[in-house]
Amino acid sequence: MKIGVPKEIKIGEYRVGLTPESVAEIVSHDHEVLVETGAGAGIGCGDDSYRDAGAVVVANVAAIYEGAELIVKVKEPEEAERRLLTEKHVLFTYLHLAPDPVLTKDLLNSGAVCIAYETITDDHGHLPLLAPMSQVAGRMAIQAGANALEKACGGRGVLLGRVPGVRPAKVTVVGGGVVGESAIETAIGLGAEVTVLDPNLELLERLAKRFGWGLRTVKTNRSAIASSVAESDLVVGAVLIMGATTPKVVTRQMVAAMRPGSVVVDVSIDQGGCFETSRPTSHASPTYVEEGVVHYCVVNMAGAVPWTATYALNNATLPYVLQIADEGYRAALLSSPHFLSGLNVHHGCLTEPSVAREQKLAFMQPEVALAR
Incomplete structure (x- = not known):
């Protein structure tokens, strides 16, 4: 699978979706990682550190979305990024859709598959990626x-x-x-x-x-x-x-x-x-x-301490990134009801019940959406 890591553009956001160490682990599973130039600058990791880890460093964000299937970010995509999302993409990031109807609408219209860190659960009902x-x-x-x-x-x-x-x-x-x-x-x-x-x-x-x-x-x-x-x-x-x-x-x-x-x-x-x-x-x-x-x-409070926050986040997210890349997003999500709870948007269908209820939008069970 081709995995893309764009540079975060939210104001005051210096974290990055993947560290060079995470990239090296993903590449060892025979996947390709595309990293936008300067994406790791906020955590003190230059482009060469990503190249040394096996990534391909590309010149701009358009090249990331054009070349990658799985997009790994930290924060929800800004308006300019949402215009680059298509039905070929799986977006894996924090979304926080409930208070933002415009973001929800744009992700539904994009046709992309959107998996939110903050709604993935574990066996104890906790939120391991949050x-x-x-x-x-x-x-x-x-x-x-x-x-x-x-x-x-x-x-x-x-x-x-x-x-x-x-x-x-x-x-x-x-x-x-x-x-x-x-x-x-x-x-x-x-x-x-x-x-x-x-x-x-x-x-x-x-x-x-x-x-x-x-x-x-x-x-x-x-x-x-x-x-x-x-x-x-x-x-x-x-x-x-x-x-x-x-x-x-x-x-x-x-x-x-x-x-x-x-x-x-x-x-x-x-x-x-x-x-x-x-x-x-x-x-x-x-x-x-x-x-x-x-x-x-x-x-985005944690954006002020990007080195600490990025490495802490990658400790939690990397196993899920690898599972999506190794198995494909459908099989990965269906492997566990806890992972499946992370699915918020699937090819124009809203699959997060709380968001659907608050924004008065049509809701589809994630299992049904994946079966379509």
Whole structure:
């Protein structure tokens, strides 16, 4: 199979779909890899490192889409890239379709097969290809929040780290999944006073056992969210519903009740955000102030640490890339219901139920779509 790796063009995105090491592994399976020139520059890997791994480096993105069957990316294709997709292509990347009807429409019209990293599951109901980026984003949420709390950045002038004789900063994490747990670990490590809210009591029990008395666990309800948010210096939104738009669990009224100069970091923004006051931002202009509160809502947070993020992502994605290349996408998807759950679009058919429901589009079971 011919596999294409285009250069990412989303603003502030420096990750790349495949590392040279991944390319070498794929080439050892007798597949051909086409890499757009400069694709690995953001992780410090020049064209020669890809040539040495066995890739063919091509001059532009058009050559990638013209020559490759399987396109491996990191972020959803921008409008210019979507115009290059055809029915011969299998696109394997993060898609986050639910909050973006235009992207959904363009992918349906392209005729391509689109497999989303973020909806592939495992035997335990987890999201193995989303997890590494969630771990990165959770840690970065505390880092970004700490920076935004500085007075020069518009914040209250609160240090997230603990100082003797001064009350510690208060951090609330809404959602105790992979993002939330990583944020908790980092915030506690700095010495902050941390509260996590989640509806799942078993999850809260596990987090309580892991972090002990350093973590306050609260079952989610509207009143609990409101009181925790109001008293916090930093609130991290880490809510996820697979494939669906994130519910706005933190209202504008709750944000307005926070002290001026407090900070919210909405890691859920890729799926629409969990604060009513959230709107997408970029690394070039990451924050804005709403209701007196600094908002950090960068849609591709992990793009700021591309070396770490790319290698973490490739650890998870490479086995799936190899399976698609070795077996063909149909056989690979049908080999496991967990892999099949990653199929979002198939030759003009929408096969992700949450997206179909939210965007009021026709839905087709993925097994039926593959059988056509």
